Amino acid sequence: MNYQxxxxxxxxxxxxxxxxxxxxxxxxxxxxxxxxxxxRLTDAGKPPNKRTGHTRLIQGHTTTNWKQALAQLTTAYPDxxxxxx
Numbered sequence: 179m180n181y182q183x184x185x186x187x188x189x190x191x192x193x194x195x196x197x198x199x200x201x202x203x204x205x206x207x208x209x210x211x212x213x214x215x216x217x218r219l220t221d222a223g224k225p226p227n228k229r230t231g232h233t234r235l236i237q238g239h240t241t242t243n244w245k246q247a248l249a250q251l252t253t254a255y256p257d258x259x260x261x262x263x
Contacts, residue, residue: 182210 186206193199221230252259 182206 183203183206186202187199190202193202217230221228248259252263
């Protein structure tokens with residue numbers, strides 16, 4: 179996913195505002211997740227060794243140490259993170 183997001187921002191270059199950059203990244207993440215969800219649907223009936231989709235990011239899967247990461251982000255970027263908590 180990181181590669182795909184870097185590719186999108188590199189191709190775009192300059193953003194007129196921070197809001198425009200966030201919007202583009204959000205749309206890119208939605209597009210990436212839609213493609214992964216479609217791949218998971220096609221792989222649903224296959225045995226595990228025949229699946230081709232990415233298994234690392236599964237919708238509904240838990241993220242470890244999320245509270246610690248959120249605390250660090252809040253400390254580093256209080257004006258950006260705090261309004262969304």
